[in-house]
Amino acid sequence: MEKKRMPELPEVETIRRDLEECLQGAEFRELRIADPSVLRERQVDPATIAGRSLRAVRRRGKYLVLDVGATQLVIHLRMTGRILPAGHAALPVGAEAVRRRQQFRFRLATDRGEWIFFDTRRFGTLDLVQDADAWFDERGLAPDPLLDQAAARQWFLVHAAGGRAIKTVLLDQQVACGVGNIYADEALFRTRLHPETAADVLDYAQRGALFSAAVQVMKEAIARRGTTTSDYLDLNGNPGVFRRYLNVYRRAGLNCRVCGQPIQRIVVSGRGTHYCPTCQAM
DNA sequence: TGGTGCTCCTGATTGC
DNA sequence: TGCAATCAGGAGCACC
Numbered sequence: 001m002e003k004k005r006m007p008e009l010p011e012v013e014t015i016r017r018d019l020e021e022c023l024q025g026a027e028f029r030e031l032r033i034a035d036p037s038v039l040r041e042r043q044v045d046p047a048t049i050a051g052r053s054l055r056a057v058r059r060r061g062k063y064l065v066l067d068v069g070a071t072q073l074v075i076h077l078r079m080t081g082r083i084l085p086a087g088h089a090a091l092p093v094g095a096e097a098v099r100r101r102q103q104f105r106f107r108l109a110t111d112r113g114e115w116i117f118f119d120t121r122r123f124g125t126l127d128l129v130q131d132a133d134a135w136f137d138e139r140g141l142a143p144d145p146l147l148d149q150a151a152a153r154q155w156f157l158v159h160a161a162g163g164r165a166i167k168t169v170l171l172d173q174q175v176a177c178g179v180g181n182i183y184a185d186e187a188l189f190r191t192r193l194h195p196e197t198a199a200d201v202l203d204y205a206q207r208g209a210l211f212s213a214a215v216q217v218m219k220e221a222i223a224r225r226g227t228t229t230s231d232y233l234d235l236n237g238n239p240g241v242f243r244r245y246l247n248v249y250r251r252a253g254l255n256c257r258v259c260g261q262p263i264q265r266i267v268v269s270g271r272g273t274h275y276c277p278t279c280q281a282m
Numbered sequence: 283t284g285g286t287g288c289t290c291c292t293g294a295t296t297g298c
Numbered sequence: 299t300g301c302a303a304t305c306a307g308g309a310g311c312a313c314c
Binding site for chain 1: 284285286287288290291292293
């Protein structure tokens with residue numbers, strides 16, 4: 001079954017770069033919340049962004065941060081969130097738009113046009129905070145592995161412990177910020193680790209190798225503008241092409257590119273997990 | 283305290 | 299052809 005995939009760190013970074021190119025320096029006029037459930041933290045009034053310019057578009061893990069000075073918009077796209085200019089071809093129109101109006105979750109009016117947070121499954125979130133980094137730290141979010149690789153690596157070495165499956169640990173944003181299901185599976189394949197291996201069985205060298213593999217696979221995905229499956233497109237309508245380079249993710253039943261044995265799919269912590277039982281033996 | 287599993291949500295797909 | 303069931307996913311929270 002081909003389904004929509006959520007943007008993970010490489011896709012979020014691709015979106016961040018596109019937004020920065022389109023919107024940096026733009027003047028915000030209004031933030032209109034169409035679906036109140038999108039808004040969680042509200043440290044500042046949405047009205048305060050009016051007349052202010054977008055200073056920067058930042059990212060930490062899978063969170064996007066629109067920096068408007070005293071107000072910071074922290075956006076998580078979750079499963080299906082997308083930020084698109086009004087009128088973009090991917091947005092529903094007419095009766096379909098009316099039927100799906102709740103999926104147009106908030107709108108940002110700027111002097112460069114209106115931008116829409118469109119979110120099919122409505123899992124995405126918006127937090128209005130005064131200091132995004134402090135807000136992330138309060139939540140125990142790990143350092144971003146692409147922004148400060150040394151700090152993130154050290155953090156991972158210390159926190160990737162306990163009896164949990166290493167796949168579960170990789171997906172824990174308080175341990176490895178930004179790693180999602182696709183890149184966790186690929187990093188485990190590259191380091192020949194079975195996804196159900198207990199984290200505390202791994203020594204420092206193995207944890208370090210796993211962290212490096214996760215960073216490397218995400219860097220490669222960014223270079224190819226993310227991992228598109230059915231319908232993820234960037235702002236210019238271009239697909240990410242990293243999927244064709246995946247070794248295990250969503251390749252269940254297909255032959256391993258290394259040993260030729262069939263890739264298997266299991267569920268670890270409720271997440272579909274793909275691995276080669278020969279290359280990644282327990 | 284650490285770990286597990288449920289919940290949220292909806293479009294696409296599958297099976298009958 | 300149409301309907302119901304199933305699946306996918308990240309993060310937060312309740313529970314053990």
